[in-house]
Amino acid sequence: GAVVSQHPSRVICKSGTSVKIECRSLDFQATTMFWYRQFPKQSLMLMATSNEGSKATYEQGVEKDKFLINHASLTLSTLTVTSAHPEDSSFYICSARGLGGWAAYEQYFGPGTRLTVT
């Protein structure tokens, strides 16, 4: 079955620093990856959609200069939280949509990364 990994699983950083989160599709190629954010006791909110080799599409209200997304290959997308502040502390979850074959058109979710900004 499809496996999507995220690294790191947990990260604590100081306010003002930048943090990079990686999302990898391990056994399939993904043209499209999605980034979600989840605050405690709330649902997942879609932040952005990234397509391999092109710019990400951000949802309304998400600052693209603060949340930098790079989808440089068919198996890797990264989310960089720049100049992080305590209000950015959240659970970040990625998902990947398969290019074709058995993984085509389905979205598979990573296990999430818990970011704590102190």
Added chain:
Amino acid sequence: SQQGEEDPQALSIQEGENATMNCSYKTSINNLQWYRQNSGRGLVHLILIRSNEREKHSGRLRVTLDTSKKSSSLLITASRAADTASYFCATEGDKIIFGKGTRLHILP
């Protein structure tokens, strides 16, 4: 942005009872999925129902979909303590959008 609205927002039932959660959505969809999430953990995919399907079963789970009413329901039969979790519906068009979720608590 959020597509779905679940109700109830929270549900507490006795172990062994059935739990029903409902989801309504706004736009046309390709499919609708239900996920479970234990506190502080990742998502567990439960079941996917396509827009041309009306009902689907998986073990103790039963999902219905009414595209004319833009609504779906998830029924968990013979609930267990391990079913305590948050349940989300998610609609898929060109992207997956999650509802607000139902927090289910199974009382021993």
